Amino acid sequence: MIIRIDLESDTPIYNQLTNQIMEGIATGELKPGQALPSVRALASDLGINLHTVNKAYSILKDSGFVQIHRQKGAVVQAGGMPPADLAFEERLERELRPMAAEAVGRGMTEERWLALCRQAFEQLHARREGGTI
Amino acid sequence: MIIRIDLESDTPIYNQLTNQIMEGIATGELKPGQALPSVRALASDLGINLHTVNKAYSILKDSGFVQIHRQKGAVVQAGGMPPADLAFEERLERELRPMAAEAVGRGMTEERWLALCRQAFEQLHARREGGTI
DNA sequence: TTTCTGTTATACTCGTAATATAACAGAGTT
DNA sequence: AACTCTGTTATATTACGAGTATAACAGAAA
Numbered sequence: 074m075i076i077r078i079d080l081e082s083d084t085p086i087y088n089q090l091t092n093q094i095m096e097g098i099a100t101g102e103l104k105p106g107q108a109l110p111s112v113r114a115l116a117s118d119l120g121i122n123l124h125t126v127n128k129a130y131s132i133l134k135d136s137g138f139v140q141i142h143r144q145k146g147a148v149v150q151a152g153g154m155p156p157a158d159l160a161f162e163e164r165l166e167r168e169l170r171p172m173a174a175e176a177v178g179r180g181m182t183e184e185r186w187l188a189l190c191r192q193a194f195e196q197l198h199a200r201r202e203g204g205t206i
Numbered sequence: 207m208i209i210r211i212d213l214e215s216d217t218p219i220y221n222q223l224t225n226q227i228m229e230g231i232a233t234g235e236l237k238p239g240q241a242l243p244s245v246r247a248l249a250s251d252l253g254i255n256l257h258t259v260n261k262a263y264s265i266l267k268d269s270g271f272v273q274i275h276r277q278k279g280a281v282v283q284a285g286g287m288p289p290a291d292l293a294f295e296e297r298l299e300r301e302l303r304p305m306a307a308e309a310v311g312r313g314m315t316e317e318r319w320l321a322l323c324r325q326a327f328e329q330l331h332a333r334r335e336g337g338t339i
Numbered sequence: 340t341t342t343c344t345g346t347t348a349t350a351c352t353c354g355t356a357a358t359a360t361a362a363c364a365g366a367g368t369t
Numbered sequence: 370a371a372c373t374c375t376g377t378t379a380t381a382t383t384a385c386g387a388g389t390a391t392a393a394c395a396g397a398a399a
Contacts, residue, residue: 157318
């Protein structure tokens with residue numbers, strides 16, 4: 074799996090990392106049980122600091138997307154992804170609201186809005202079967 | 207229009223402000239041509255600093271949602287909301303992707319995902335006709 | 340013992356958020 | 370002309386988070 078870090082972006086590096094790894098899990102590029110690179114390896118590979126990678130891994134661990142085996146490293150949660158519970162739906166709702174507001178303000182039609190939402194969802198299902206991390 | 211600032215939130219105050227004003231415009235609570243409170247008045251009303259409000263207004267101005275009349279204050283853009291152009295759709299897409307990824311990762315169905323997206327959009331249309339700011 | 344793993348601690352730089360004053364320029368009112 | 374409102378600009382300060390840099394620790398495997 075190819076990970077790209079944009080140092081010019083205003084979204085923090087550790088967020089870019091967690092997002093891309095979550096995407097990898099969602100698309101199936103990262104299989105359950107698969108081991109992620111060690112914090113030191115990935116950090117030196119991306120040219121960033123060990124702690125930045127560690128922060129991303131910790132978030133993924135707290136979110137239930139990976140398990141941490143002390144010496145085997147971080148592995149993708151095998152069997153039992155964290156469910157989309159009420160708390161998650163509420164967070165989703167809270168994040169969607171301002172986006173929808175701006176879309177309405179700009180006169181976007183509901184059809185177009187839903188088309189973009191559907192596209193974002195289906196693109197993850199689409200690109201199944203990938204390479205190695 | 208009632209504006210609520212959460213000082214505990216991790217989203218900056220000026221972002222909370224711009225979001226809520228955009229929502230007000232989207233719902234129609236804030237009518238085109240309507241004047242917003244002066245930066246000083248709103249700041250003292252919310253118990254925050256003048257510059258924080260000013261930053262929010264500047265973002266709204268740069269986004270094309272309000273016009274600034276030097277002494278009349280900031281007024282909601284009358285006639286000609288900024289269109290949902292390609293740049294906006296790309297930004298929307300970029301923001302939707304990580305949210306969709308987490309939803310897929312958590313096993314949310316596409317139906318549920320779209321239902322939440324539709325709900326976020328329609329809630330803005332729903333609460334039309336409001337009070338004064 | 341050596342080497343890998345995550346983990347923890349400390350310290351530093353840098354940029355942004357937020358605040359606090361202060362002053363300026365333009366337009367309206369008195 | 371004086372006053373008062375508006376946004377705007379400038380400067381300084383505090384606080385916090387992001388990111389980096391070292392260093393060290395504990396457990397497991399070779």
